Amino acid sequence: MFDTLARQSDDPLLALIGLYRADARPGKVDLGVGVYRDEQGGTPIFRAVKEAERRLLEGQTTKSYVGPEGDPVFLERLWDLTTGPAGRSLATAGVQTPGGSGAVRLAADLLVRMGVKKIWLGVPTWPNHAAIFKAAGLEVVTYPFFDVPSQTVLFDGMMEALQGARAGDAVLLHASCHNPTGGVLSPEHWAAVSKLIAERSLLPLVDSAYQGFGKGLEADSEGLRTLLAAVPEALVAVSCSKNFGLYRERTGAVFAIAASKQAADAVRTNLAGLARTSYSMPPDHGAAIVSTILGDAALTADWMAELETMRGRVASIRERLAAGLARRWQVMTAIAGQEGMFSLLPLEEADVMRLRAEHAIYMPASGRINIAGLKSAEVDAVVEKFLSL
Ligand SMILES: Cc1ncc(COP(=O)(O)O)c(C=O)c1O
Incomplete structure (x- = not known):
């Protein structure tokens, strides 16, 4: 009876993760992820979460x-x-x-x-x-x-x-x-x-x-x-x-x-x-x-401080990216005034594919980028690659 089921297409974002993983080029950049990334490219466990887990492990009955x-x-x-x-x-x-x-x-x-x-x-x-x-x-x-x-x-x-x-x-x-x-x-x-x-x-x-x-x-x-x-x-x-x-x-x-x-x-x-x-x-x-x-x-204060650091990191990358991209596309200055991890760039699908093929910069065809996917040290180089399109 399972033969009656048509195969469903894979989630395009999950498929993108697979393509990114398989790319052996050094310096590849993943702007497709839906999670926060830090300067090391990791998605950290909050200090307060670790401490709360320790307490739970010991205290849970x-x-x-x-x-x-x-x-x-x-x-x-x-x-x-x-x-x-x-x-x-x-x-x-x-x-x-x-x-x-x-x-x-x-x-x-x-x-x-x-x-x-x-x-x-x-x-x-x-x-x-x-x-x-x-x-x-x-x-x-x-x-x-x-x-x-x-x-x-x-x-x-x-x-x-x-x-x-x-x-x-x-x-x-x-x-x-x-x-x-x-x-x-x-x-x-x-x-x-x-x-x-x-x-x-x-x-x-x-x-x-x-x-x-x-x-x-x-x-x-x-x-x-x-x-x-x-x-x-x-x-x-x-x-x-x-x-x-x-x-x-x-x-x-x-x-x-x-x-x-x-x-x-x-x-x-x-x-x-x-x-x-x-x-x-x-x-x-x-x-x-x-x-x-x-x-x-105390845990709340520590959690808030760490979250604030994340927010600040995303905001500062956002500003630098906006300023860089605005050198070619004036409209991109707007990215600085947007908030959160995501922006939806006004790129043609062909540009998205060229960024992927020529520069190992990954994002979904829609042009949605996760600002947190960028490390500070990468911003300038990534901007140059966008400008070369
Ligand atoms: C707008 C929005 N709502 C809800 C969610 C749900 O998140 P989760 O189910 O992982 O808590 C997400 C996750 O990406 C989201 O972007």
């Missing part, structure tokens, strides 16, 4: 089940990190999930159970968004978000498209550090889109996967806080993969903000029920690490 909702202490601490004091007074339901992807999927399943039919996604967005929502049974409709040739956020186009959304539709927004464009919504943009969402009775789903990599931990949630102050209901998907470096531990949570405590409680039980029929219970280890760090002032 059981491996018994955690329950479909996960650890309430982790959820409380993560919600506090995500929104700060502003979130404490809201009627909130949280469920621990396997990573941010698990959070997005559980949110999607909840939307379907609520009878939501459509979700609005920006163009472009993280490719897995559309895949997850379609797999859950939602219709995906799009709003313009970013124009690659001019490197600008299409805010007017976004607002115009969302005027066409119907009450009860869901809208996905990135909290900060937009993947794949790095495009930034200003505080005024957040205020305006929040107002529109409230007025048109849309349900926002905010994907927060890079808090701390943009302007800083607190500043990266400013837009989310503006939104939560304006709307009665929202969903927030949080990933701890990047900002705690816990990629493979699959750590995240989905939060629902409801209009009342009773409604929040109903949402919580539905999320837990959906989790139960999918993966039953979330993995514990990553959440236990996050909870240990956030519950200890």
